[in-house]
Amino acid sequence: MAIYRVVFWSGTAFLSGILLASINRPLIAGIAIFSASTAIIYFLFRRNFLFGFLALGIIAGVFYYRAFERIQMNSVLIPFGTESEIRGLVIERELRPSSQRAVVELTDPWRGKIQITARRYSELNYGDIITAQGAIDPLVPERADYFLKNGIFGTMDFPDIAVSESGKGNAVKSALLNIKDKIVATFNKALPADKAALLSGITLGYRSDFSKELTEQMRLSGTTHLTALSGYNIMVIILAVTAVTGRYFSKNLSFLITAAAVVLFVIMAGAEASIVRAAIMGVIAAVGERLQRLRSADAAVMVTATAMVLFNPRLLVFDLGFQLSFLALLGIIYLKPALQNFFKSNQPGIWSWRENAFTTAAAQLAVAPLILGTFGTFSLTALFANVLVLEVIPITMALGFIIGGAGFLSQFLAGVAGLPASIFLGYALWVIGVFARFTLPITVAAMPIAFVFLYYALLAGFIRKYAKAAL
Incomplete structure (x- = not known):
């Protein structure tokens, strides 16, 4: 088989596994077991390497997604649901007519990214170090996947915010945004x-x-x-x-x-x-x-x-x-x-x-x-x-x-x-x-x-x- 065909079908199988793991998680175990069994049968007994190779690609996609999900969730330490003071670096900002949204990377002792919605009377900028006082809400199930694909694990609405330092982001990115x-x-x-x-x-x-x-x-x-x-x-x-x-x-x-x-x-x-x-x-x-x-x-x-x-x-x-x-x-x-x-x-x-x-x-x-x-x-x-x-x-x-x-x-x-x-x-x-x-x-x-x-x-x-x- 030509190399471009191998590349195409390998990618297709892997993405199919990612798709299955993303949209129908209760079926993951059954699909993985079936794919593994099929791969073994075709590899060892029928010598149909293409079908077995595609099945292994699907398995790889399923398990890669699950591993990514586990690693991503284990990397977070956020004080959900309690009034607390957090400190972090503004890494993204979006202005709206009456408000602004900022993605903030938390600093020690906390880990992870949250989205803060704030009023526009004092605009936040990329590279600001801020202190925010309020409660961090966990993601609602209906919107969780949208936030998680951006690496955001919680939200904070209209907290008390103070900017303690500026210009602490990546210098190149700051220059481009300016x-x-x-x-x-x-x-x-x-x-x-x-x-x-x-x-x-x-x-x-x-x-x-x-x-x-x-x-x-x-x-x-x-x-x-x-x-x-x-x-x-x-x-x-x-x-x-x-x-x-x-x-x-x-x-x-x-x-x-x-x-x-x-x-x-x-x-x-x-x-x-x-x-x-x-x-x-x-x-x-x-x-x-x-x-x-x-x-x-x-x-x-x-x-x-x-x-x-x-x-x-x-x-x-x-x-x-x-x-x-x-x-x-x-x-x-x-x-x-x-x-x-x-x-x-x-x-x-x-x-x-x-x-x-x-x-x-x-x-x-x-x-x-x-x-x-x-x-x-x-x-x-x-x-x-x-x-x-x-x-x-x-x-x-x-x-x-x-x-x-x-x-x-x-x-x-x-x-x-x-x-x-x-x-x-x-x-x-x-x-x-x-x-x-x-x-x-x-x-x-x-x-x-x-x-x-x-x-x-x-x-x-x-x-x-x-x-x-x-x-």
């Missing part, structure tokens, strides 16, 4: 509120300044992902940038320009772990597009996903961003060529509109059940909104980088660069507004699992039939 804050401030000075907010979302994934009206318009139009720091967002943007640069430069130079844009994006957004993961998934999608061969791409996809899950097994089932990234990546690599073959269209079209249309359609068809099951709604007109907006995303991002860089030299220069950016942002906001008013949503109260299996089975059949040229 750059990000400076760029956001530059956008706000150079552009009107909604345009500045949209540009901050597109280039930095920063959405704290979004108005309620803009947030609702993006939700209704199906364009929210453009400002979310997920591989779904970054993949679509990468391929849009590649489509534009590919018209003027060679494939190799176009790929290098796109990779440089991704690195710049990661730096500007603060190089958070979730951003780096999303960027890696996006780059893998670009590599898959460049290779234009599914057999070369699927092994790369599986290696990437397996490596991320090895680092944090909870991502596979409990991280929506990872799921959107992974499914969109599969859609772009596998479903996009099938759609192009079905419609007999392999030309990019004027301003690459066909390329953007197939990319967006493939990504959205791949993630549709997940979006519908998670949010309860999916817009049938989102494809058209995304195709129209994506036409201006590459140049808007480029102008955003220029405005951000100019802001470190002169606010006047940033304002000048903001003039053309304002035109493209105005167009994007207009498209978002139109498709927010004229939308065709599908709404469900709950997503039947049988429908999900049927949906992806039909997609797999479609790919098998029409993507043969890429296999």
